[in-house]
Amino acid sequence: QQPVQSPQAVILREGEDAVINCSSSKALYSVHWYRQKHGEAPVFLMILLKGGEQKGHEKISASFNEKKQQSSLYLTASQLSYSGTYFCGTGNSGNTPLVFGKGTRLSVIA
Amino acid sequence: DGGITQSPKYLFRKEGQNVTLSCEQNLNHDAMYWYRQDPGQGLRLIYYSQIVNDFQKGDIAEGYSVSREKKESFPLTVTSAQKNPTAFYLCASGSYRESTQPQHFGDGTRLSIL
Numbered sequence: 001q002q003p004v005q006s007p008q009a010v011i012l013r014e015g016e017d018a019v020i021n022c023s024s025s026k027a028l029y030s031v032h033w034y035r036q037k038h039g040e041a042p043v044f045l046m047i048l049l050k051g052g053e054q055k056g057h058e059k060i061s062a063s064f065n066e067k068k069q070q071s072s073l074y075l076t077a078s079q080l081s082y083s084g085t086y087f088c089g090t091g092n093s094g095n096t097p098l099v100f101g102k103g104t105r106l107s108v109i110a
Numbered sequence: 111d112g113g114i115t116q117s118p119k120y121l122f123r124k125e126g127q128n129v130t131l132s133c134e135q136n137l138n139h140d141a142m143y144w145y146r147q148d149p150g151q152g153l154r155l156i157y158y159s160q161i162v163n164d165f166q167k168g169d170i171a172e173g174y175s176v177s178r179e180k181k182e183s184f185p186l187t188v189t190s191a192q193k194n195p196t197a198f199y200l201c202a203s204g205s206y207r208e209s210t211q212p213q214h215f216g217d218g219t220r221l222s223i224l
Contacts, residue, residue, distance in 0.1 A: 002152070030210055041200065041215035042153070049210060087152060089213075095160070097143060097168065098213065102152040 001025050003090045005101035012078045012108050020104045022088030023070040031064055031071040032089040032098055035082075042087060045073075078108045112137045116201050116216035122224045123188065123195055131186045131219045133201035140205060142184035143213070146170060147198040156199075159184055188221065196222050 003024045012018055022031060030049050034042035048064035048071055059076045075082055085105045089098035114135045123129045135142065141160045145153040155168030159178040173192025178184055184203075188195045199219045205211040 032212065034213075039198075039218075041217050044212040044214070047210065047212060089153075091210075097155055097158050099155070100145075100153040102150060 002099055003088055003101040005086075005088060005104050007104060008102070009105040010107070012082075012106065014080060014108060014110055015077050018075045018078060018106060020073040020075075020086050020088075020106070021070060022072070022090070022101055023068075024090050026069070026090075026092050028064070028066065028069050028071075028090055029093050030091040031062075032091070033062055033071075033073050034087045034089065035084045036087065036103075037084045045086075075106070078106075080108050080110065082106060083108045114201060114203055114214055114216035116199075116219050118219060119217070121219055121221045123221060124224050126190045128187055128189050129195075129221070131188070131199055131201075131221070133184045133186065133216060134182055135184075135201075135203045135214075136182060137203055137214060138181070139203035139214070140181070141203060142178070143202045143204075144168075144174070144176065144184070144186045145200045145202065147200060147218075153200065156186065 003022050006021045032047050033045040036042040050066045062073045064071045085103040087100050087103045089100045091098050117132045143158045144156040154170050156174050157176040159165035162181050165176050165178050175187045201216040202213040204213040
């Protein structure tokens with residue numbers, strides 16, 4: 001079952017914050033977050049494993065709510081370089097392939 | 111430098127023709143994957159392999175075939191049975207415990223029909 005991402009698209013001005021959500025109808029073992037620029041390969045951002053741990057690097061962080069079967073990606077003080085499509089990939093166990101959401105298109109404007 | 115190499119970058123298919131997309135990795139990863147990407151659809155899994163000489167169908171395997179004869183290589187053949195092959199194809203690799211480790215993606219192959 002494909003996870004549901006929201007919003008589908010968002011436009012920000014430089015310096016504004018954004019939250020992207022990823023919800024699953026199945027129990028989650030892990031959530032991956034990737035960013036893809038147009039025509040390029042997706043780039044890994046972070047993984048969250050079940051346990052509700054919040055992770056982050058620089059101004060991008062994420063949380064994982066096992067009970068609600070969802071994860072949220074937080075982008076603070078956005079920069080032009082944050083533009084792209086953000087995908088979450090969910091894992092239901094340690095050894096099964098990820099299932100990716102349809103993506104959230106983020107555009108940061110000056 | 112370790113990574114995943116996909117070739118060609120662009121590919122054109124004629125009616126009734128089979129075409130093969132190449133994917134090679136030197137990351138010593140056990141697992142390899144093929145995804146298809148259409149606008150607004152995200153990444154959909156075509157086939158995956160967790161070990162040499164073994165592979166599994168993903169969500170949209172019809173019209174595609176794969177082989178995994180070497181750990182480093184996982185070529186995808188788009189057969190004539192795939193009636194709508196125009197898409198961006200991404201190959202990825204990861205460790206065996208794939209849900210707990212990042213996937214690394216190649217730069218993709220864009221396939222179009224002539």
